Structure formats: C-alpha cells, structure tokens
Amino acid sequence: MGRHNRSRYTILACLSVRPMSGYDVKQFLDGTIAHFWNESYGQIYPTLKALAAAGLVEGRDDEGDGRGRRVYTLTPAGLAELRRWLAEPPEPDVPRYEMSLKLFFSDQLPVETTLEHLRGHRARHAAMLDGYRAREAELRARLAGSPRLPYWLAVLGGGIRYAEMVVEWCDATIASIEGLVADAYPAPPSAPVTDRPA
Amino acid sequence: MGRHNRSRYTILACLSVRPMSGYDVKQFLDGTIAHFWNESYGQIYPTLKALAAAGLVEGRDDEGDGRGRRVYTLTPAGLAELRRWLAEPPEPDVPRYEMSLKLFFSDQLPVETTLEHLRGHRARHAAMLDGYRAREAELRARLAGSPRLPYWLAVLGGGIRYAEMVVEWCDATIASIEGLVADAYPAPPSAPVTDRPA
DNA sequence: CAGCGCATGTAAGATGTTACATGATTCA
C-alpha cells in the first residue's frame, strides 16, 4: 500500500474518536464529513483487516451482541502512525467539479439548458446550507467542552462558507448568462421594439 | 467503458475548442482549468485511441511538422455525443479536502502544527488568487467577442470566489485556534499575570 | 411474517497516477 493511502488514515482517524466497527466508521463519516469525504464499504472492510495485520488496530468480536459485530480499537502504534500523518502538511487537492467543467464548455449548449443546470446546482447547495446551519447549533450543544469542538466547528464553518459562496456564484452566473439571451434577443417578439439607449 | 467516464468527455470537450494532439489536450487543461480538473497522459493517450475507435474523433498525423504529432478532430458523431453529455445535469461532486480532513482530527496534534498547516493552506490559496486575477484581465482581452468568453469568465469567477473564501476561512480558523492556546495558557510565564477582564 | 435497519464482506471492473522508455527539435 502506497504512502498516500488516505482511506487508510481516514479510518485510523475515525478510531481515534472511539472504537468502531466497519459499519460504524461508515455511519460516522456519513454523519459528519460526508460533504467533503466519503469511504465505501469496499474500502473500509479490507482496510480494517490490513490495519489489523499491520498491528495498527485491534479487532474484537463484540459478543454482548447477537449480531456478529467486529469492533476495532486503535493500538499505541496506530495512534503514533495517525499523528505522524496528521503532522505532515496536507497536500493540495485537485478536486473535480463537474458543474464547472460543463459550464466551461457550455457554448456547445442552448443557454436554457445551462441555466437549468445552474438552478439545480444552486438549489442543492442552498439545501446543504440549511443542513449545515442546523448541525452547527446541534454540535455546540452536544460537544460542549470537548477538545474536538473547535476543530469540528472550523470544518463545518468551511462547509457553510463553501455553500454560501456557491449560492452567490450561481446567482451571479445565472444573471450573467441570462444577460446573454437578452443580448441575443434584445426584445421579446411579443413586445414591440421601442427606443433603447445604446 | 462506463457511462460516467468523465475523462472521456473532458477530452472530447477539449476537441470542441479546436483540433488537438494528446500533448495539446494536456497543455490546454493545465493552462485553463487545472485548478479543478486535470488529466494525466496515462489517461489522455489511451482515451484518444478509444475515441477514435468509436468514431467520435479522427486522428491524423501532422506531416507539416517533423515531430510526429497526431492531431485529433471531433467528428459530427463526437460533437453530438459531447452535447448529449453536456445537457445531462451535472452530478454532485464529493471532493476530498485533505486540509479539512486533517483539521477535523486535529485534537490529536499540537496546536502549533495545525496552525502551520493552515498558514501554508492560506498562502497557497492567496497565491492562486493572484494568478486568477491576472488571468481574468488577460482572458477579457484575448477572448473579446468570443461566445466562450462569458463561460470562461464564469468558471474563473468561481475559482476567484473559492480562493477568496478559503483565505477568509483560514484567517478565521487560525484566529480561533490561536484562541485555544490563549485559553490553555492565559498568560505567558515571562509576563506577570495582571488583571484581565472576564 | 414481511420489511427495514444492522452488519460483514467479496469480486469485478472502472478509474487514475507514476514511473519509465523513447526520440526529435530548439536554443543557448
């Protein structure tokens, strides 16, 4: 496994919060940082096995529970390895934004189609924004006094700022693209053309 | 090849701008949308061959030039396929932000290390911002009158807003994390503790 | 007893990067 296996470190990091099963790891990620990081079961289960083989985590069958849960705990070596990785400067991400990619080549498309894409994009991010704001209040209450609170709030603050920025960008872009139609058809056919200032 | 092969459509889209070789495609992407989309040669060359085999592009050896360039042109079928894909609503991206991931688990790290990460992150985005702003002026001049200009400006505007947002977020987060140190050590040992308002 | 949520896992294939190999041309 290469040095840059971020799934590996993500899973290790989850276990630094509390011991978890593979299922728990997925639930935890989906419930906290799903908007900018996710892992599939296809990654999680094999990775947990590999981490156990490397001595970085320890798995125990949870026998208090009839459902065959296997709960993993960070070992001291695992915690050290996690901290080593966290201390390395984060590498710049090159994310892929499909909305921007399509927009970049949208001279190949009717203006109205592009506008629909942008409206959908705006709606999705506006909805996310609502969710983030609700979570902020909930986090402050649930994690009051925890050393993790300031970090979780900072990350959530990034999500909020990002969604706000996207909504604002969509509005500006929609307005500018609508302007293109107005330029192409200065006056609608149903309205008589009258004097217009140049 | 699955329906969601975005590299495939990205390359097709590049050829809608003008005929290009594999090398050109890479240069073009790196010179325009590298901040949110990139492709490696390992993807580009095989994909071009596959597109040619599918009849979506046509490759010709550039013989005016001694350097064995192979230039690809979009076929009518290729253009139709590109437009079909562009018209589909863009799928929501789930990017991976390593900075945010590390920050989320940074209670495992000395505060000073986290601050260094954030300062580096800020510097990178501030530098990008300068680059984007320079490119904006250049774009307006070079693409004046082109139907592509509004789209390219909109995409660049997204990059600018994103970088501004990150810089602002870094400043806010750095301030809040520095506050943690101040809380932990209300007064430095070398300075005598005096009255402080609660 | 049906369906949902809990829970674990594998196999196949899609996707993507990196390192390497090769050779021409251009410019200092």
Add this chain to the structure above:
DNA sequence: TGAATCATGTAACATCTTACATGCGCTG
C-alpha cells in the same frame, strides 16, 4: 553539445465504486 521542451506511449500499480451475496434482529 547539452539541456529544455516537444511529443507519444506503456506497464504497473493504486485506488475506488458498484453490484452482489448473506444473514440476524427488531418492529409493525
């Protein structure tokens, strides 16, 4: 002539998603 840039490509590996298979326990 040596280095940088132009130019193409492959092989190996790493990564990741999707679909599938399986079965328990709880609730209505």
